[in-house]
Amino acid sequence: MATTSVMGGAVKRREDPALIKGYGSFVDDMTPTRVAHVAFLRSPIARAKITKLDTSAAKETEGVVAVYTHDDVSHLGPLLAQVPIGKLRPLLADGEVNHVGEAIAMVVAENRYAAQDAVDAIDVDYDVMTPVIDLKKAKSDEIKVHDELESNVLHTWTYHGYWDALGLEDQTAEVDAAMERDDAVVVSLEMTNQRLIPVAIEPRSVIADWNPGYGSFTIHSSTQVPHALGGAVSKMFGLKSTDVRVIAPEVGGGFGCKLNVYNDEILVAFASQALGRPVKWTETRREAAGATIHGRGWIGTATLVGTKDGEFLGYKLEAIADMGAYTQNFTVAIPLLGLWIASGQYKMPVSWTVDCVVTNTMTTDAYRGAGRPEAIYYLERVIDAYAREIGMDPLDVRVKNFWQPDEFPATMGCGFALDSGDYEGAVEKLKAEAGYEDLLQKREEARAEGRHVGIGIGSYVEVCGFGPAVLAEIGFSWANYGLPASFNGSGIVRVNPDATVTVVIGTGPTGQGHQTTWAQIVGDGLGIPVEDIKVLHGDTREHPMGIGTFGSRSLSVDGAATFEATKKVREKAARIAAHILEASADDIVFEDGGAHVAGSPDKRAEWAQIAKAAYQAHTSPEDLDSGLEAHTTFSPGNATWPFGTHLALVEVDSDTGDVKILDYYAVDDCGNVVSPMIVNGQVHGGIAQGIGQALFEDAVYDEAGNMLTGSLLDYPLPTAADLPSLHLSHTVTPTDVNPMGVKGIGEAGTIGSAHTIVNAVVDALSPLGVKHIDMPLRPKRVWAAIQEASN
């Protein structure tokens, strides 16, 4: 049956049958004729001068086409960065290496095996230097990572000083004064928010094909940002945008790690141009672990000051964030996303300082949540500790300090306004869904039996939907890649002559189901069945402009643009229908797959008729351009601010430190919901990643800068078998930031969950005196914390 009235309908993901059956076309599935293959020599040392780099034996290896080192590519310059604070990454190591995994040489060969053999045949000598790994040591500048930089501290973000133009007030004195009050309760926790490896199921992969005859590139890349990659290639190779076509076909997960333009993409393009043949590289899992960006990597102390009866008086964070060795796209800007939600759902003064330091490790950048999980983790952990200190229920403490529904839009100390919210509404729903009172009772019963059962509460608000054009002033755009300087959304809606619809969007899925959601938006707006709507994305030739999928922006920005474009198409269609039916366009109503005149259901023109008419001059109104298409750009005035509260019930085996999640409840509010199944899928995946951080994942460099977690054997990820069934529900508080009233939901689950789990485990062990355990809460840490508390 045709599906038409579908906004908010639980439509199954249209893309899944092809993907599940293995028909999805990913970059590594493509093998152009005459393709050559790349393997990189990567540094096994964290910090060294390269004293010898001899590629002669590698060049003699059977099947080798070429071997390139820094001198061959230095004319292209370092890799571009959007927020170029720090040292930019050389395409290939320039006489020194600064992290394990840094690319030193590129081998191009007839096949991947020969390429790898040649890599093994490269002769390199290193003069090993002491690396900087520890964040406090990095901050001390005892050893500087890059001589040419003034300090290892690339930048310091402060709550009031991050953007001079806003003229914000420093609230530090207010927070400090609150701590001196007689009735002040001050609670501090020093905590780590550990470094993570994004681990997309599809590794990154790129094929560049330079056609010397046409003087143009076709590049397939597993990227979240084909337009930015196209822009970078145009800029670095001095080409017109029309001579660089970038295609991101199916992309098997990104989580932000494919939101960078990488040196390997540029190098593969270079090799293709140099050799006049297609060149391909697919990263290995080891490269994915050590040469694709990492996320998080913060240490810091969070302090909450409040009264004895639960009123928050102020919050302070002093943290250091690890940037890695080189700056890529947004590296130094990532903590800013956390800064904007530093105060969470609460009304209170904030003092927030994050030092961004360079270390001899892989670059960090956006990973699902990007700055926000860190910020919320620090805040919500210390709120929990404060609630315990004053003996108040953790939900009651939160509710007491929430912004109230009538206070929105609520301008925070960071200068931004929370768009809409009913924070207490989400808590009430959570209490009902989880049966909170019963859970408390159960916990007491379990404790009486000597079991270590805990309830964890985690609230969050997040900022997404980038974004407001004004943010381009502080770097949030793709301007350095030659694209327009703002993160606008765009959508092209075209009704074809046979009444099918082609939708072209400036954002593409890495698993989020754009084919489904966009078809719902357009189908609903036009009354055309979802089955007849094709959503195109990820091809710079099909769409002049695209920002990409990240920061939970697709729906609220590009979706909004598509929504507006759909309206325009409908208006034009109404005029054509009016012409056919000899009526006034104002009287045209769309219903049941066609249009009719209001009040006269039999005066009807089917979509097939309208669509055909649009493409023939003799059947369409004289004053109308031919075709039935609209292209709309949408620039939101604010970000969107989704929120929610989660609850976890856990049990700890005190003999082993093993944590078991018994139950998990989440109430999330992302405004209006276009596609409920997709929203729940996003929350599911997001929570899985948050639980992954809380319990399993840890990207570890040892003191010498060796990566100890370079394979999935050593980097445990949560699997379906490790997770409880999640009880998801929603409240709906629309935003007026966009015409659909929607907010992003891609990262909310991650932002809301890690601290919920940690709060639960600490709750379980609080009767033993445990106050904090750093993530990941592997059994060894939990057990050690129990030992320490009982000694």
Next chain:
Amino acid sequence: MYPREFDYVAPSSLDEALEALGDDSKVMAGGMSLLPLMKMRLFSPAVVVDIGRIGGLDTIEESNGDIVIGALVRHATTATSPLVAQVATGLATAASLTGDVQVRNRGTTCGSLAHADVAADQPAAALALGATMVAQSSEGTREIAASDFFVDALTSALQPNEILTSIRVPKHQAGEGSAYDKLGRRGGRSDYAIAGAAAWVKMEGGSVADARVALTGVGTKASLANAVADAVIGTDGSEQAVKDAAARATEDVTIIEDLYGTEEYKTHLAKVYAARALSQAIANAS
């Protein structure tokens, strides 16, 4: 993740397979451990001898009080065989807790033993259950006791020209029982063992007449915890007796730290799991 060049042979008879083996060759059964190591270029054999097409190696049979598990019996089969569950319980449990469905469907019980990973599940079970390894080369067949089989990390007593064609596990008789339990790297029983233990006991007249306990995950190889067995024999197998005995779990091992456990923690876990496995084995024996 791209192996060096190697020759691949997939003979259809055991004789041909034995013929193909040499100093620089590797047997491949399920390939679950061999292939990743080759891709990481940590193993680079000149020849891979795939035994997957040899008939008759994929059976579980009973013979003279033993069950005989052939070289191509997958974890999934060992895990779900009612016979193994009944007469070699600890081994069935170890198989059921190994990896995920895909790994259990490809990986073999014998392959895991031959691989001798320090954190694998099967070696501890084989030790506690007193299994015997049957190894064949072109020169003949020899039998190796489990207690002589695990030499070091990723090193068994097999010679490069030998195939582990089967293992023989004594069937539990009346009054005997066994068990396996572990703490996995992803918590619960998920993933390789941070620490695991298998136990076998023989109960007579309400007391422990004989016992074997083996550990995995904590040392350089899976090994028997003889002190625990000695201590529990002759007791009534009560919770306290088991706990006291298990306290001696690490007397015979050198504990190795890793990302999942400090020495102190692993020492503690060895005791916890020795006790858990023993208690369960005693429960299973009655």
